[in-house]
Amino acid sequence: MEVLVLTTAPAGRSVLPALDLLDHRVRATAPSVTAFLAAGRCDVVVVDGRRQPHAALELAALVATAARGTPVVFVADEAGLTGLPRGHGVAQLVLADAGPAEVDARLRLARRGFGPRPGTGREHSEVVRVGPFELDAHAYTIRLQQRPLPLTHREFELLGALLADAGRPLSRERLLGLVDGDGTSPRAVDCHIRAIRAKLGAHRGSIRTVRGLGYVVPAGCPASDAPGGSRGRT
Template sequence: MEVLVLTTAPGGRSVLPALDLLDHTVRATAPSVSAFLDAGRCDVVLVDGRRQPRAALELVALVATAARGTPVVFVADETCLAGLPRGLGVTQLVLSDAGPAEVDARLRLARRRSVDPRHGSEHPVVVRVGPFELDPYAYTIRLQHRPLPLTHREFELLGALLAEAGRPLSRERLLGLVDGGGDGTSPRAVDCHIRAIRAKLGAHRSSIRTVRGLGYLVAAG
């Protein structure tokens, strides 16, 4: 099984030590949507939520949207579970200290439950926010049923705002969600991308609001 780990830790196996005892191919990449997309095919995605569980849960929701049926497994420490929100696209949750038998069973269960549109299973749910439709299978965002001509980065930024509709996201947070914030991109570059997105929204350009001191927001509903 090809396992992709989204983490800032050195080596994916350190996130889930039991992987050392299992015969799975494990790769690691930065915790971001763009890093996931650039990493190529995998059977299961692990998102490291041991240190920043809430930020990791936000990433789980975005990766699950972009994954087109690939199951997403959230790795957590037991001490961080209390009070975390639910329903954010987690196919499976596994504790970082779980034994090899449990880890293997959860990975295989997650894979069996994954959605594969090519084989007649139901499509992933389309995210609808106001006039927008975010389609995780087609990897498109539609405005009033018409696909928007977005670049890769524009898609990621607008997708992040739609996934977190109703919540303002700072420039730094947006960069962290779409590329891990590790490629040296200036947070001010987000402003340029937002201007380009707004230009493509036409009469709906005000759907992306600037929240002074906080960042950008797409209103829920």
């Protein structure tokens, strides 16, 4: 089984040590929707929720939406389970210290419930189009009206997450996980959003502030904020 682990840890198997005793192929990539889309096919996605369970659960929901049938397994420490809501597109939840038999069973149960439909394979869309924006996770680019935006890595991750789940507000806590290393204050997210808006020019209003929560790119954002601008396709 091909297992893709979304984590900041240097090795995917460290998230679930029991994987060392199983014969599944394990890869790791950054905990973001764009990194998931760029990682290629897998049978199961494992989201590391040990450090920031609530932010990781929001990531799991975003990945479940983008995965188009690939099951999501959420890993948490026992203490981190307190107060976590159910659902969010998670097929199975497993504790980080679970034994190999339980881990293997949960991976297989998740896959059984979310297997691909015959003839469709496991491919997921690598290009997301929202209004004048085009997110190409494989090429790691975001285009605005066919022109690549000069974004830093963290700016790409933030805007990419907003585009991947256009129409749904993302909390500052969720977005903060994408700018890890810039401190723990949500102000780090606000600073990056301001920088992105400055690069969007007439389209800066495409990223809207949701008071008390975070930010959202409307699913039907207009092609331009300038007077008389037409609406782009979604």
